Amino acid sequence: VSQDPHKVSHTHGGAPGGAFNVVGKPRRRVDARAKVTGQTRFADDLSLPRMLWMKLVRSPHPHARIVKIDASRALAHPSVKCVLTGKDLPITYGILPVSQDEHALCLDRVRHVGDPVAAVVALTEDEATAALELVHVEYEVLDTIADAEDALNKPEPRIHEYGDDGNVHKRVAFEFGDVEQALKDSPRVFEDVMFFEGNTHLPIEQHATLAAVDENGRVVVYSSTQTPHYLHRALTKVLQMPGARIRVIATPNGGGFGGKSDPFNHEIAAAKAALVTGRPVKIALTREEVFYCHRGRHPVLMRFRTGVDEQGKLQAMSLETLLDGGAYGSYGVASTFYTGALQTVTYQVPRYAFRGCRAFTNKPACGPKRGHGTVQPRFGQEVQLDKIAVALGKDPAELRLMQLAQPGSLTANYLKLGTMGLGKCIELVVEGSGWKQKWQKLPFGKGVGLACSSYLTGAGLPIYWNDMPHSGVQLRLDRMGGVTCFCGATEIGQGSDDVLANMVAEVLGIEPRDVQLVTGQTDVTPIDLGSYSSRVTIMAGNAAIQAAERARDLIAGPAAKKLGIPRDRVGFADRRVFDVEDPAKGLTFEEAIVVAEAEHGTLGTVGSYKPPASPAKFKGGGVGPSPTYSYSATVVQVDVDPKTGWISVEKIWMAHDIGRALNPTLARGQVEGSVYMGLGEALYEESAFRRLPEKLSKANVHKFPSLLEYKSPTTLDMPDVVTYLVEEPDKNGPFGAKEVGQGPLLPIMPAIANAVFDAVGVRIDECPIRPEAVLRALDEKAKGRPARIGPASFPAIPWPEPLKVPPPWEGGDGTAVNEKPRKSGKPGTPYAKKPIDTKPSIDTVTP
Amino acid sequence: MMRVPPFRYVAPRTVDEAAKALRDAGPEGMLLAGGTDLLPNMKRRQQTPKVVIGLRGVQELKACLANQDGSITLGAGLTLAGTVKSPYARQDAYRALTTAAGKVATTHIQNMGTLGGNLCLDTRCNYYDQNYEWRKAIDFCKKAPDGEAQREVTHGTCWVAPGSPRCWAVSSTDCAPALVALGAQVTLVSADGRRTIPVLSLYKNDGMDYLAGKRRDEVLTQVHVPAMAGWRSTYWKLRRRGSFDFPVLSVAAALKLGKGGVVESARVALGAVASCPLEVSTESLIGKPLTDDALEAFADLAARPARPLDNTDYHLSWRKRVTREYVLGALKELRGDAPSLLQRTAARVLPVVSA
DSSP states (O other), rough: OOOSSSHHHHOSSSSSGGOOOTTTOOOOOOOOOHHHHTTTGGGGGGTTTTEEEEEEOOOSSSEEEEEEEOOOOHHSTTTTTEEGGGGGGGOOOOOTOOOBBBBBSSSSSEEEOOOOEEEEEEHHHHHHHHHTTTTEEEEEEEEOOSSHHHHOOOOOOOOOOOSBBEEEEEEEHHHHHHHHHHHOOOOOEEEEEEEEOOOOOOOOOOOOEEEEEEETEEEEEOOOOSSSHHHHHHHHHHHTTOGGGEEEEOOOOOOTTTTTTTTOHHHHHHHHHHHHHHSEEEEEHHHHHHHHHOOOOOOEEEEEEEETTTTEEEEEEEEEEEEEEEEOOOHHHHHHHHHTTTSSBBBBOEEEEEEOOOOOOEOOOOOSSSSTTTTHHHHHHHHHHHHHHHTTTTOHHHHHHHBBOOTBBBBOOOOOOOOOOHHHHHHHHHHHTTTTHHTTTTTTEEEEEEEHHHEEOOSSSOOOOSSSSSSEEEEEEEETTTTTEEEEEOOSOOOHHHHHHHHHHHTTOOGEEEEEEEEETTTSSSSSSSSSTTTTHHHHHHHHHHHHHHHHHHHHHHHHHHHHGGGGEEETTTTTEETTTEEEEEEEEHHHHHHHHHHHHEEEEEEEOOOOOOOOOTTTTTTSOSOOEEEEHHHHHHHHOOTTOEEEEEEEEEEOSSSSSSHHHHHHHHHHHHHHHHHHHIIOOOEEEEETTTOOOEEEEEOOOTTSOOOOOOOOGGGGGEEEEEEEOOSSGGGGOOSSSGGGGGGGGHHHHHHHHHHHHHHEEEOOOHHHHHHHHHHHHHTTOEEESSOOOOOOOOOOOEEOOOOOTTTOOOSOOOOOOOTTTTOOOOOOOOOOSOOOOOOOOOO | OOOOOOOOEOSSSHHHHHHHHHHHHGGGEESSSSSSTTTHHHHHTOOOOOOEEOOOTTTGGOOOOEOOTTTTTEEEEEEEHHHHHOOOOOSSGGGHHHHHHHTTTHHHHHHHHHHHHHHOOOBBOTSSSOOOOHHHHOOSSSSHHHHOOOOOOOOOOOTTTTTOOOOOOOOSSSSSHHHHHTTTTEEEEEEEEEEEEEGGGOOOOOOSTTTTTTTTOOOOEEEEEOOOTTTTEEEEOOOOOTTTTSSSSSEEEEEEGEEEGEEEEEEEEEEEESSEEEEEEEEEGTSSSSHHHHHHHHHHHHHTTOOOOOTTHHHHHHHHHHHHHHHHHHHHHHHHHHHHHHHHHHHOOOOOOHH
16 A cells, blocks of 8 residues: 555556556456346336336426415326425525525426426326326516526526526636736737537436335435435435435436436435335436436636737636526536636646636526536637637647646646646647648648647545545455445446446456446445546546555465465466466465455455645635546548538547556547537537517527437437547556546537638637538628627626736745635535645555 | 327228228327327327327238339338338439438338328427427417317417418428429328329418318328439438438429430429428529529529528528528539539438348
8 A cells, every 4th residue: 555545656557567457458348238238227227116106397487486386186186196396395405515506396486497396296107297287386477587698687586596696696706927917918919709509418318216215214216316425415405314314326327428417306306205105206307308407518608818929829818708507506616617727737828817707597507518617618718729820820739739738737727737648649630630731731621620628537626525535445355256346436338337347357366347346326335426527537446446455465465375475476367366476376366365364354445535635725726626637639620511611520530648548448439429529519519598589478498408409410420530549647547547538528629610710711719610600701701801700799797806826936825815814614615715634535444 | 208198099901991080080080100200299299189090001002003104103101211112213213202211310210101101291390399398388389289288279379480370380391392303293082082183282381281282081192203214303401410300401303304415304392491392493494404504593593482490400591591502402413513512411311231
């Protein structure tokens, strides 16, 4: 065990000579068989005897006061067993401690079309559906707040009684160095206003929950959730029950992408209904209802002002963002911070200012979608860099390569970087795509575009303040040779089960399929905070390594004694425990366990992980820090038809610095999946809303809450993708691994925008990039006007006085010079300043 | 899960039985062929027939014939996949039809959906193709008033064009414009008899009464495509994704060229830019060679009647502009030009896997 157990450093394998047993070998994932044979039991596959069905009465109004609810006719329906309303669940909840603004069933106010008002529980789903019409709800309709600018202009009626003011949920402002002065001193300043439309996760599995009261009187909630622990906490709060009497079991998710990371109203209502009726209660959402759960990408308007020298070297950057948050807080405060967090981790930005504002609007709440909050400003930043390169006559690849952020460095906003393979990534895609022969050299209508990105490998802080580990693993070794790995990590399709099996197998010299996995059950498995922020591989992975190393230590001693060799000569590989100097001499893994159990008694170990402390000590500095960052670079080649503006993506080259590819098959799948999702965001998908003529109606509905009309690409729309995995092992990553689930999504959208410019010479400063925008821009160009489509201006927002944090090279120490002393560590405030615990988290080892 | 509302199912074995069942059911009855249009609509409560008359068991609806005069007759019950594969339809002159049928939604839907069903496809609109709850949130629309609560009031609002007296839902059938371009006819059978009318006469430019040419008690039984020796035809479809979207614009064109490449006859139809397929006059092309100038001038004229509105995918003004380019592209393809990017996009279909 390393001296500093919370910083496990593993860059070599468990086999003799540091070779890897399992890591780096392309393998079929451990859950593949169950998935392809249909044996995986998703939440909607579950059924229990005497199970009832629940459906939710949803608001038809975007904004209204609930005057009266009369459920008597529904209760008289012979099949209906119970009807719940807001009064049955009056306690608020929300994923962030600072945004406890949701009711499982609306109490006195509905805030978007689809907000649930009552839950009807009946013998069958059909009857529950039919009985929805029997619940009479009287509303007093209020004015609709349609979008972020609407919210800025209309403080009344307020959607929530909390927030900064009016319909502004949150405003934040930071300054890392004197940015205005640096902009004045910069030879060239580029200003761009851009817009990124909202979009949604679109997991193929629709959310479903089954709640029941078990034989011991505990509430069991099976749900398609990415965050069973946070759901557990919300249930404890709203149901007013001790956590020990609630069990949350995260079923395998058929895709999540951030859309199943909040505690949801249907989950809480189902649990309550199970308690009230004493019978199992199930709810399976329709696709339209999934659109109402949403928590997807925020629509973001942004303004960049960036100063560069004559060579294009960044001098300073000022970024303002305006987020359309929808009707609830969700992760929104974090999302707001995230829109300004990662501008500094790809290229050296000596001075940086960020101001962000999130507004409440009468639409389903936005939240975290793959790339959480960093996707929109990354689009803006990478498109602006392309403009800078063109304006200065520089190759965009060279412009980036000359000012890469340095590995291990501290950024202007106090993010501590780990390994940094972006340079290699750029070189690979430039070489692979023939960039030098193509950029500005292809015939009119054809073009290439380049963009880069970076993403967190796990959020440095948990959602709620605590000093405990973020992930834990227990291993159980039995005398029949079995190894069971218990971990709270949740399989959402990304391969978290495979990572756990991979780590344990690597260290113990067995096969991943030898490892029995028990995951995502709050009463059985140790904590894992959830499958979000690309944190599972690094956190559960490091915890698993620690537990497995402790198991190896337990086995090695007795095995050495049995073999009559010194302990340091014991090797683990090929399901054997043997003498590394005479491999023929050894025990089977099973025999080794037997001797170990004889010596120690019952064998079990634990491991846990907590990210290193961040050097950012200022308020708000908790969003952005990560144990390490992944890097991606892409080149996209497009064909643009100048007569119609139709964009055809011909080929994509994507390089991703993953630190170490634990299972390259899975890693490539994540890269290709990110490319696919990016393509949808770039060209097709938008959470567009429909307002009817205001004189006639206050309606504000999602334009097309369906799989048919919400246009997500299909396999037929996928171009060829060439994937390069760059491995720059990071000391904080398990065997050096960094994230791959989110990062490669980010550069796709700006690369396509840049490629469109290269093809036909027009700038589309908005995403998605619609063919009609390309055509309009070409019209403008033909008329001799600026060939650019995008937002005209950024609204004047009364920003608060920024927190002034001098960057490290200007004598800063990570604190703000103008920060008022705060009440220290107010419980439940995620970003409150607390002395950051630098002690390693100590784990008890059993026995 | 969304489920269909309860209904009584009638399974006739002959066209006559079907026609009688339809007459007997009155306004409560609807015909079910492949079900790919009606069943999703029923789940969304856009249509809630009390009697559903299933045509699956009516064998005569599947019969196809090659007639002595060189024309062909296709049974309305032929599946779309069957239409694509039909030896009768597989001629160069009829390529507009086989291409159109091959581009309806997905392979799965082509295996279920029928030629007759596609001709009778309900008109589509973003305000209408939504489930009951969504439509309640906009207080319903002219085409689908609140059927569930049995309210008498029809709100009379078409949200696409609130000032308009009519419904602007979009004709979204792929096969109809193709068959218009081929000059096809259809046979309609009722308990009182049968009649044959041109395909175009089935339709009216009204999102609700779009099938005005077919009486409610008539069953569409056959499609007759004339002999077209020397013709060539094509079908261009605009949709977001090559895998399964409805058209938001389509152009069907058929041409017969005479000596020296002079146009002898031509028919062009537009789809998905009105509440019915639109036939475009080709007079300006007749008797002339297909020069670029002639085609450009024709495309300008042909796109004029297209009136896309804000009730489908893509911006309406863009769809209008692309109409012209699609007309031009389709005719250039028939002239024999090399395929453009546009054509590759427009003609993007699933790769054919031979058995």
